[in-house]
Amino acid sequence: MTVRRALKRSRYAAMGAAIGGAAGGLFGRSTASTGGATGAFIGAVVAEKRYSEGGLIGPVGRGEETKKEKGGMVERVKVKRKKA
Numbered sequence: 299m300t301v302r303r304a305l306k307r308s309r310y311a312a313m314g315a316a317i318g319g320a321a322g323g324l325f326g327r328s329t330a331s332t333g334g335a336t337g338a339f340i341g342a343v344v345a346e347k348r349y350s351e352g353g354l355i356g357p358v359g360r361g362e363e364t365k366k367e368k369g370g371m372v373e374r375v376k377v378k379r380k381k382a
Contacts (some may be wrong), residue, residue: 307345314341 318337323330 303349306349307342310341310345310348311338312341314338314344 315334315338318340319330319334321337322333
């Protein structure tokens, strides 16, 4: 699992470096190098936020249901209203 996650993160860094290098290359050789490094950094940060445990938003899912909350959305809302 960690190898797969590392490969996904490196893909974002590589895409960021390619995009940054291409954008910087429009202006010159020095800016292509700087753009590539900056793009790789931004790609790595985005990948870290997207594929880390906490992430930017966090995992999206149903989560664990208790015995009372089993059922559809209407039943879960009724249980939450009763608790409040």
